[in-house]
Amino acid sequence: MARSTKKSNGVSLRKVCVIEGNRTPFLRSGTEFNALSSYDLGRYAVAGLLQKTGVEVDQIDQVVFGTVIPDPAIGNIAREVSLGAGIPISTPAYTVSEACITANQAIANAADQIAMGHADIAIAGGTDTCSDVPIRFSKIMRQKFISTQKAKGPKDYYEIFKDVKPKDLIPDAPAIEDYFTGLSMGASCERICHRLGVTRQEQDEFAARSHQLAAKAFDDGIYDDEVMMVAPPPHFKPITRDNGFRGDSTAEKLGKLRPAFDRQYGDVTAGNSSFLTDGAAAVLLMSEDAAKALGYTPKSYIRTYAFAATDPLDEMLLGQTYATPIALDRAGIRFKDLDVLEIHEAFAGQMVATIKLLESDEFGKSLGLPGKIGSVDMDKLNIHGGSLSLGHPFGATGARLVTTASNRLRREDGQFALIAACALSGLGNATILERAS
Secondary structure, rough: OOEEEEEOOEEEEEEEEEEEEOOOEEEEEOOOOOOOOHHHHHHHHHHHHHHOOOOHHHOOOOEEEEOOOOOOOOHHHHHHHHHHOOOOOOOEEEEEEEEEEEHHHHHHEEEEEEEOOOOOOEEEEEEEEEOOOEEEOOHHHHHHHHHHHHHHOHHHHHHOOOOOOHHHHHOEOOOEOOOOOEHHHHHHHHHHHHHOOOHHHHHHHHHHHHHHHHHHHHHHOOOOOEEEEOOOOOHHHEEOOOOOOOOOOOOHHHHHOOOOOOOOOOEEEEEOOOOOOEEEEEEEEHHHHHHHHHHOOOOOEEEEEEEEOOOOOOOOOHHHHHHHHHHHHHHHHHHOOEEEEEEOOOEHHHHEEEEHHHHHHHHHHHHOOOOOOOOOOOOOOOOOOOOHHOOOOOOHHHHHHHHHHHHHHHHOOOEEEEEEEEHHEEEEEEEEEOOOO
Protein backbone atom coordinates (compact mmCIF):
# COMPACT_ATOMS: atom_id res chain seq x y z
CA MET A 1 0.00 0.00 0.00
CA ALA A 2 1.22 3.51 -0.78
CA ARG A 3 1.37 5.96 2.10
CA SER A 4 -2.00 7.44 2.91
CA THR A 5 -2.71 11.16 2.72
CA LYS A 6 -5.94 11.26 4.73
CA LYS A 7 -8.72 9.09 6.04
CA SER A 8 -12.34 8.86 5.00
CA ASN A 9 -14.63 7.07 7.47
CA GLY A 10 -11.58 5.38 8.94
CA VAL A 11 -10.25 4.13 5.60
CA SER A 12 -6.73 5.16 4.63
CA LEU A 13 -6.69 6.77 1.19
CA ARG A 14 -3.76 6.44 -1.19
CA LYS A 15 -2.26 9.16 -3.34
CA VAL A 16 -3.48 9.13 -6.93
CA CYS A 17 -0.86 10.00 -9.55
CA VAL A 18 -1.47 11.46 -12.99
CA ILE A 19 1.23 9.75 -15.04
CA GLU A 20 0.44 10.90 -18.57
CA GLY A 21 -2.29 12.07 -20.89
CA ASN A 22 -2.94 11.72 -24.59
CA ARG A 23 -5.55 12.95 -27.01
CA THR A 24 -6.42 12.90 -30.66
CA PRO A 25 -6.48 16.19 -32.50
CA PHE A 26 -9.76 17.96 -31.80
CA LEU A 27 -11.37 18.65 -35.18
CA ARG A 28 -14.41 20.61 -36.22
CA SER A 29 -17.27 18.22 -36.85
CA GLY A 30 -17.79 17.40 -40.49
CA THR A 31 -14.10 17.65 -41.35
CA GLU A 32 -11.33 15.05 -41.38
CA PHE A 33 -12.85 12.83 -38.65
CA ASN A 34 -16.15 12.68 -40.50
CA ALA A 35 -15.80 8.95 -41.24
CA LEU A 36 -14.83 7.99 -37.68
CA SER A 37 -17.10 6.96 -34.81
CA SER A 38 -16.73 7.79 -31.12
CA TYR A 39 -15.46 4.25 -30.69
CA ASP A 40 -12.73 4.80 -33.29
CA LEU A 41 -11.60 8.05 -31.67
CA GLY A 42 -11.63 6.59 -28.17
CA ARG A 43 -9.68 3.56 -29.30
CA TYR A 44 -7.06 5.79 -30.93
CA ALA A 45 -6.67 7.89 -27.78
CA VAL A 46 -6.28 4.91 -25.45
CA ALA A 47 -4.00 2.96 -27.81
CA GLY A 48 -1.88 6.09 -28.21
CA LEU A 49 -1.65 6.45 -24.44
CA LEU A 50 -0.54 2.84 -24.07
CA GLN A 51 2.12 3.26 -26.73
CA LYS A 52 3.25 6.58 -25.28
CA THR A 53 3.68 5.27 -21.73
CA GLY A 54 4.73 1.70 -22.45
CA VAL A 55 2.52 0.40 -19.63
CA GLU A 56 1.83 -3.31 -19.87
CA VAL A 57 -1.81 -3.82 -20.75
CA ASP A 58 -2.22 -6.74 -18.33
CA GLN A 59 -1.32 -4.39 -15.46
CA ILE A 60 -4.33 -2.14 -16.03
CA ASP A 61 -6.99 -2.78 -13.40
CA GLN A 62 -9.80 -0.52 -14.58
CA VAL A 63 -10.97 1.54 -17.55
CA VAL A 64 -13.53 4.31 -17.00
CA PHE A 65 -14.52 6.13 -20.16
CA GLY A 66 -17.35 8.45 -21.06
CA THR A 67 -19.41 9.72 -23.93
CA VAL A 68 -22.27 12.19 -24.20
CA ILE A 69 -23.71 11.19 -27.58
CA PRO A 70 -23.99 7.40 -27.32
CA ASP A 71 -24.19 5.10 -30.29
CA PRO A 72 -27.26 2.87 -29.78
CA ALA A 73 -25.26 -0.04 -31.20
CA ILE A 74 -22.69 0.24 -28.40
CA GLY A 75 -24.07 -0.40 -24.94
CA ASN A 76 -20.80 0.21 -23.07
CA ILE A 77 -18.33 2.24 -25.09
CA ALA A 78 -15.68 2.05 -22.36
CA ARG A 79 -15.55 -1.71 -22.74
CA GLU A 80 -15.39 -1.56 -26.53
CA VAL A 81 -12.68 1.12 -26.48
CA SER A 82 -10.73 -0.94 -23.95
CA LEU A 83 -10.89 -4.09 -26.04
CA GLY A 84 -10.24 -2.19 -29.26
CA ALA A 85 -7.08 -0.67 -27.80
CA GLY A 86 -5.74 -4.09 -26.86
CA ILE A 87 -6.50 -4.16 -23.15
CA PRO A 88 -7.23 -7.72 -21.93
CA ILE A 89 -10.78 -9.04 -21.73
CA SER A 90 -10.26 -9.57 -17.98
CA THR A 91 -10.02 -5.82 -17.32
CA PRO A 92 -13.34 -4.30 -16.19
CA ALA A 93 -14.53 -1.19 -18.03
CA TYR A 94 -17.61 0.96 -17.62
CA THR A 95 -19.08 4.07 -19.20
CA VAL A 96 -20.10 7.33 -17.54
CA SER A 97 -22.01 10.30 -18.94
CA GLU A 98 -22.36 13.72 -17.34
CA ALA A 99 -22.57 16.15 -20.23
CA CYS A 100 -19.50 18.38 -20.54
CA ILE A 101 -17.92 17.07 -17.31
CA THR A 102 -18.10 13.44 -18.41
CA ALA A 103 -14.32 12.89 -18.48
CA ASN A 104 -14.00 14.80 -15.19
CA GLN A 105 -16.35 12.26 -13.62
CA ALA A 106 -14.56 9.34 -15.28
CA ILE A 107 -11.24 10.52 -13.86
CA ALA A 108 -12.78 11.09 -10.42
CA ASN A 109 -14.28 7.59 -10.41
CA ALA A 110 -11.02 5.97 -11.45
CA ALA A 111 -9.12 8.04 -8.87
CA ASP A 112 -11.51 6.84 -6.16
CA GLN A 113 -10.82 3.22 -7.08
CA ILE A 114 -7.09 3.82 -6.72
CA ALA A 115 -7.41 5.87 -3.53
CA MET A 116 -9.48 3.13 -1.90
CA GLY A 117 -6.98 0.44 -2.90
CA HIS A 118 -9.35 -1.29 -5.32
CA ALA A 119 -7.05 -0.60 -8.27
CA ASP A 120 -3.42 0.32 -8.81
CA ILE A 121 -3.54 1.41 -12.46
CA ALA A 122 -6.47 2.88 -14.36
CA ILE A 123 -7.20 4.63 -17.61
CA ALA A 124 -9.92 7.30 -17.73
CA GLY A 125 -11.19 9.76 -20.30
CA GLY A 126 -13.85 10.21 -22.90
CA THR A 127 -14.80 10.44 -26.55
CA ASP A 128 -17.44 12.08 -28.72
CA THR A 129 -18.22 12.90 -32.30
CA CYS A 130 -20.82 15.29 -33.65
CA SER A 131 -20.15 14.09 -37.20
CA ASP A 132 -22.00 10.84 -36.59
CA VAL A 133 -24.94 11.71 -34.36
CA PRO A 134 -27.70 9.10 -34.12
CA ILE A 135 -30.87 10.66 -35.55
CA ARG A 136 -34.16 9.13 -34.49
CA PHE A 137 -37.35 8.74 -36.45
CA SER A 138 -40.40 10.49 -35.03
CA LYS A 139 -42.05 8.77 -32.08
CA ILE A 140 -44.95 7.64 -34.27
CA MET A 141 -42.57 5.92 -36.69
CA ARG A 142 -40.54 4.38 -33.88
CA GLN A 143 -43.68 2.82 -32.48
CA LYS A 144 -44.67 1.48 -35.87
CA PHE A 145 -41.24 -0.03 -36.50
CA ILE A 146 -41.43 -1.75 -33.12
CA SER A 147 -44.83 -3.10 -34.11
CA THR A 148 -43.31 -4.75 -37.19
CA GLN A 149 -41.62 -7.28 -34.93
CA LYS A 150 -44.97 -9.06 -34.74
CA ALA A 151 -45.78 -8.71 -38.44
CA LYS A 152 -46.09 -12.00 -40.35
CA GLY A 153 -46.63 -10.81 -43.88
CA PRO A 154 -47.32 -7.94 -46.31
CA LYS A 155 -50.85 -7.49 -45.01
CA ASP A 156 -49.61 -6.86 -41.47
CA TYR A 157 -47.04 -4.36 -42.71
CA TYR A 158 -49.74 -2.56 -44.67
CA GLU A 159 -52.00 -2.29 -41.63
CA ILE A 160 -49.14 -0.88 -39.56
CA PHE A 161 -48.03 1.80 -42.02
CA LYS A 162 -51.26 2.66 -43.89
CA ASP A 163 -51.96 5.82 -41.88
CA VAL A 164 -48.42 7.25 -42.01
CA LYS A 165 -48.40 10.93 -42.96
CA PRO A 166 -45.50 12.82 -44.59
CA LYS A 167 -44.87 14.76 -41.37
CA ASP A 168 -44.37 11.46 -39.54
CA LEU A 169 -41.29 10.83 -41.67
CA ILE A 170 -39.53 13.94 -40.41
CA PRO A 171 -36.78 12.76 -38.04
CA ASP A 172 -36.23 14.07 -34.52
CA ALA A 173 -33.19 16.25 -35.06
CA PRO A 174 -30.82 16.29 -32.05
CA ALA A 175 -30.41 19.59 -30.23
CA ILE A 176 -27.89 20.80 -27.66
CA GLU A 177 -30.40 21.94 -25.12
CA ASP A 178 -31.39 21.28 -21.54
CA TYR A 179 -34.25 18.82 -21.22
CA PHE A 180 -35.58 20.34 -17.99
CA THR A 181 -35.71 23.96 -19.17
CA GLY A 182 -35.98 23.42 -22.92
CA LEU A 183 -33.31 26.08 -23.44
CA SER A 184 -30.26 25.67 -25.66
CA MET A 185 -26.87 26.21 -24.09
CA GLY A 186 -26.50 29.37 -26.14
CA ALA A 187 -29.82 30.73 -24.90
CA SER A 188 -28.76 29.94 -21.34
CA CYS A 189 -25.53 31.83 -21.91
CA GLU A 190 -27.53 34.84 -23.12
CA ARG A 191 -29.54 34.78 -19.87
CA ILE A 192 -26.37 34.72 -17.78
CA CYS A 193 -24.73 37.52 -19.74
CA HIS A 194 -27.78 39.77 -19.46
CA ARG A 195 -28.13 39.09 -15.72
CA LEU A 196 -24.46 39.63 -14.88
CA GLY A 197 -23.81 42.48 -17.29
CA VAL A 198 -21.39 40.67 -19.59
CA THR A 199 -20.94 42.78 -22.71
CA ARG A 200 -20.48 41.74 -26.32
CA GLN A 201 -17.06 43.41 -26.31
CA GLU A 202 -15.93 41.37 -23.30
CA GLN A 203 -17.07 38.16 -24.98
CA ASP A 204 -15.35 38.88 -28.28
CA GLU A 205 -12.13 39.95 -26.57
CA PHE A 206 -12.01 36.75 -24.53
CA ALA A 207 -12.74 34.59 -27.59
CA ALA A 208 -10.04 36.30 -29.64
CA ARG A 209 -7.57 35.77 -26.79
CA SER A 210 -8.33 32.05 -26.75
CA HIS A 211 -7.76 31.64 -30.48
CA GLN A 212 -4.56 33.68 -30.46
CA LEU A 213 -3.12 31.74 -27.51
CA ALA A 214 -4.00 28.37 -29.06
CA ALA A 215 -2.31 29.28 -32.33
CA LYS A 216 0.81 30.42 -30.48
CA ALA A 217 0.85 27.25 -28.38
CA PHE A 218 0.83 25.02 -31.44
CA ASP A 219 3.47 27.13 -33.14
CA ASP A 220 5.63 26.91 -30.00
CA GLY A 221 5.25 23.12 -29.81
CA ILE A 222 3.37 23.21 -26.49
CA TYR A 223 0.94 20.55 -27.64
CA ASP A 224 3.44 18.33 -29.43
CA ASP A 225 3.54 15.94 -26.47
CA GLU A 226 -0.21 15.99 -25.82
CA VAL A 227 -1.75 15.55 -29.27
CA MET A 228 -1.12 12.28 -31.10
CA MET A 229 -1.00 11.78 -34.85
CA VAL A 230 -4.10 10.30 -36.43
CA ALA A 231 -4.36 9.33 -40.10
CA PRO A 232 -8.11 8.91 -40.65
CA PRO A 233 -9.73 7.16 -43.58
CA PRO A 234 -10.46 7.47 -46.43
CA HIS A 235 -7.37 9.56 -47.31
CA PHE A 236 -5.13 8.56 -44.36
CA LYS A 237 -3.48 11.96 -44.29
CA PRO A 238 -1.60 12.41 -40.99
CA ILE A 239 -3.17 15.01 -38.69
CA THR A 240 -1.28 16.31 -35.67
CA ARG A 241 -3.02 19.60 -34.89
CA ASP A 242 -6.47 20.80 -33.97
CA ASN A 243 -8.21 22.62 -36.80
CA GLY A 244 -10.62 24.94 -35.00
CA PHE A 245 -8.37 27.73 -33.79
CA ARG A 246 -7.93 30.91 -35.80
CA GLY A 247 -4.74 32.75 -34.95
CA ASP A 248 -5.82 35.86 -36.81
CA SER A 249 -8.96 36.30 -34.70
CA THR A 250 -9.51 39.75 -33.24
CA ALA A 251 -12.32 41.26 -31.22
CA GLU A 252 -13.00 43.57 -34.15
CA LYS A 253 -13.48 40.66 -36.60
CA LEU A 254 -15.61 38.71 -34.15
CA GLY A 255 -17.67 41.80 -33.49
CA LYS A 256 -19.00 41.67 -37.05
CA LEU A 257 -20.71 38.31 -36.55
CA ARG A 258 -24.44 38.19 -35.98
CA PRO A 259 -25.97 36.70 -32.81
CA ALA A 260 -26.64 32.98 -33.16
CA PHE A 261 -29.33 32.43 -30.52
CA ASP A 262 -31.13 35.67 -29.72
CA ARG A 263 -31.18 37.28 -33.16
CA GLN A 264 -32.62 40.57 -31.98
CA TYR A 265 -30.98 41.32 -28.65
CA GLY A 266 -28.27 38.66 -28.25
CA ASP A 267 -24.50 38.84 -28.01
CA VAL A 268 -23.60 35.15 -28.23
CA THR A 269 -22.29 34.31 -31.69
CA ALA A 270 -20.64 31.38 -33.43
CA GLY A 271 -17.36 33.24 -32.97
CA ASN A 272 -17.54 33.52 -29.17
CA SER A 273 -18.95 30.01 -28.62
CA SER A 274 -17.22 26.65 -28.63
CA PHE A 275 -17.90 24.68 -31.80
CA LEU A 276 -19.10 21.15 -32.45
CA THR A 277 -16.04 18.94 -32.23
CA ASP A 278 -14.89 15.36 -32.79
CA GLY A 279 -12.16 13.92 -30.59
CA ALA A 280 -11.09 11.77 -27.65
CA ALA A 281 -8.69 12.03 -24.71
CA ALA A 282 -7.37 9.69 -22.03
CA VAL A 283 -5.17 9.83 -18.94
CA LEU A 284 -3.15 7.16 -17.16
CA LEU A 285 -3.57 7.09 -13.36
CA MET A 286 -1.58 5.06 -10.84
CA SER A 287 -1.20 4.64 -7.12
CA GLU A 288 2.04 6.10 -5.82
CA ASP A 289 3.45 2.68 -4.98
CA ALA A 290 2.62 1.31 -8.43
CA ALA A 291 4.30 4.28 -10.10
CA LYS A 292 7.44 3.79 -8.05
CA ALA A 293 7.52 0.05 -8.57
CA LEU A 294 7.17 0.43 -12.34
CA GLY A 295 9.60 3.33 -12.64
CA TYR A 296 7.10 6.03 -13.64
CA THR A 297 7.51 9.64 -12.60
CA PRO A 298 4.12 11.18 -11.79
CA LYS A 299 3.35 14.57 -13.26
CA SER A 300 0.79 15.49 -10.63
CA TYR A 301 -1.39 14.17 -7.86
CA ILE A 302 -5.16 14.47 -7.79
CA ARG A 303 -5.44 16.33 -4.49
CA THR A 304 -9.25 16.40 -4.42
CA TYR A 305 -12.33 17.25 -6.44
CA ALA A 306 -15.90 18.48 -6.04
CA PHE A 307 -19.07 18.27 -8.09
CA ALA A 308 -21.87 20.76 -7.69
CA ALA A 309 -25.36 21.38 -9.04
CA THR A 310 -27.32 24.61 -9.29
CA ASP A 311 -30.40 26.15 -10.90
CA PRO A 312 -30.48 25.03 -14.56
CA LEU A 313 -32.67 27.98 -15.53
CA ASP A 314 -30.83 30.97 -14.09
CA GLU A 315 -27.40 29.51 -13.39
CA MET A 316 -26.75 27.14 -16.26
CA LEU A 317 -23.01 27.13 -17.14
CA LEU A 318 -22.09 28.34 -13.63
CA GLY A 319 -21.77 25.02 -11.80
CA GLN A 320 -17.98 25.35 -11.70
CA THR A 321 -18.22 28.52 -9.60
CA TYR A 322 -20.08 26.54 -6.94
CA ALA A 323 -17.75 23.53 -7.11
CA THR A 324 -14.53 25.56 -6.91
CA PRO A 325 -14.77 26.79 -3.28
CA ILE A 326 -15.80 23.28 -2.18
CA ALA A 327 -12.72 21.76 -3.83
CA LEU A 328 -10.45 24.46 -2.41
CA ASP A 329 -11.80 23.81 1.10
CA ARG A 330 -11.34 20.06 0.72
CA ALA A 331 -7.77 20.62 -0.48
CA GLY A 332 -7.05 22.99 2.41
CA ILE A 333 -5.81 25.76 0.12
CA ARG A 334 -6.99 29.18 -1.04
CA PHE A 335 -7.63 30.49 -4.52
CA LYS A 336 -4.48 32.60 -4.36
CA ASP A 337 -2.45 29.42 -3.86
CA LEU A 338 -3.35 28.25 -7.37
CA ASP A 339 -0.57 28.54 -9.94
CA VAL A 340 -2.42 27.08 -12.93
CA LEU A 341 -6.02 27.67 -13.98
CA GLU A 342 -7.56 25.49 -16.69
CA ILE A 343 -11.27 26.25 -17.04
CA HIS A 344 -13.51 24.86 -19.75
CA GLU A 345 -14.59 27.57 -22.20
CA ALA A 346 -18.11 26.61 -23.27
CA PHE A 347 -18.80 30.22 -24.26
CA ALA A 348 -16.79 33.38 -23.88
CA GLY A 349 -19.76 34.87 -22.03
CA GLN A 350 -19.71 31.97 -19.57
CA MET A 351 -16.00 32.54 -18.95
CA VAL A 352 -16.40 36.26 -18.34
CA ALA A 353 -19.34 35.53 -16.03
CA THR A 354 -17.27 32.93 -14.17
CA ILE A 355 -14.47 35.42 -13.59
CA LYS A 356 -16.94 38.04 -12.38
CA LEU A 357 -18.48 35.63 -9.87
CA LEU A 358 -15.15 34.30 -8.60
CA GLU A 359 -14.15 37.90 -7.91
CA SER A 360 -17.51 38.96 -6.41
CA ASP A 361 -17.74 39.55 -2.67
CA GLU A 362 -21.51 39.32 -2.91
CA PHE A 363 -21.39 35.92 -4.61
CA GLY A 364 -18.79 34.64 -2.15
CA LYS A 365 -20.92 35.68 0.81
CA SER A 366 -23.93 33.94 -0.75
CA LEU A 367 -21.89 30.74 -0.47
CA GLY A 368 -21.08 31.39 3.18
CA LEU A 369 -17.61 32.74 2.52
CA PRO A 370 -16.29 35.96 4.10
CA GLY A 371 -15.87 37.50 0.65
CA LYS A 372 -14.84 36.68 -2.91
CA ILE A 373 -13.54 33.27 -3.85
CA GLY A 374 -10.44 34.86 -5.36
CA SER A 375 -8.92 37.16 -7.95
CA VAL A 376 -8.30 35.63 -11.37
CA ASP A 377 -4.79 36.22 -12.74
CA MET A 378 -5.17 36.11 -16.51
CA ASP A 379 -1.50 35.08 -16.79
CA LYS A 380 -2.51 31.80 -15.14
CA LEU A 381 -5.79 31.19 -16.98
CA ASN A 382 -5.93 29.01 -20.11
CA ILE A 383 -2.66 30.46 -21.37
CA HIS A 384 -2.51 27.99 -24.26
CA GLY A 385 -6.07 28.47 -25.41
CA GLY A 386 -9.20 26.63 -24.38
CA SER A 387 -12.36 25.01 -25.63
CA LEU A 388 -13.34 28.12 -27.63
CA SER A 389 -10.32 27.58 -29.86
CA LEU A 390 -9.11 24.01 -29.29
CA GLY A 391 -12.59 22.53 -29.52
CA HIS A 392 -14.88 20.66 -27.18
CA PRO A 393 -15.69 16.98 -27.81
CA PHE A 394 -18.22 16.79 -24.98
CA GLY A 395 -17.00 13.59 -23.37
CA ALA A 396 -13.28 14.28 -23.74
CA THR A 397 -12.60 17.82 -22.53
CA GLY A 398 -12.01 16.96 -18.88
CA ALA A 399 -9.12 14.64 -19.79
CA ARG A 400 -7.62 17.39 -21.95
CA LEU A 401 -7.79 19.81 -19.02
CA VAL A 402 -6.10 17.38 -16.63
CA THR A 403 -3.34 16.61 -19.12
CA THR A 404 -2.62 20.24 -19.95
CA ALA A 405 -2.75 21.35 -16.31
CA SER A 406 -0.37 18.56 -15.22
CA ASN A 407 2.11 19.52 -17.92
CA ARG A 408 1.82 23.21 -17.07
CA LEU A 409 2.56 22.56 -13.40
CA ARG A 410 5.87 20.95 -14.31
CA ARG A 411 6.72 23.41 -17.07
CA GLU A 412 5.86 26.47 -15.00
CA ASP A 413 7.20 25.12 -11.68
CA GLY A 414 3.82 25.54 -10.03
CA GLN A 415 2.37 23.68 -7.06
CA PHE A 416 -1.41 23.68 -7.45
CA ALA A 417 -3.72 23.67 -10.44
CA LEU A 418 -7.46 24.11 -10.74
CA ILE A 419 -9.44 22.28 -13.39
CA ALA A 420 -13.01 23.53 -13.59
CA ALA A 421 -15.89 22.98 -15.99
CA CYS A 422 -19.59 23.61 -16.32
CA ALA A 423 -22.11 21.16 -17.73
CA LEU A 424 -25.65 20.91 -18.99
CA SER A 425 -28.46 21.14 -16.40
CA GLY A 426 -26.49 23.35 -14.02
CA LEU A 427 -23.77 20.85 -13.09
CA GLY A 428 -20.13 21.67 -12.50
CA ASN A 429 -16.81 20.20 -11.43
CA ALA A 430 -13.65 21.51 -9.85
CA THR A 431 -10.53 19.36 -9.44
CA ILE A 432 -7.34 20.32 -7.63
CA LEU A 433 -4.04 18.92 -8.88
CA GLU A 434 -0.78 19.13 -6.98
CA ARG A 435 2.54 18.95 -8.74
CA ALA A 436 4.45 15.76 -8.07
CA SER A 437 7.92 16.66 -6.81
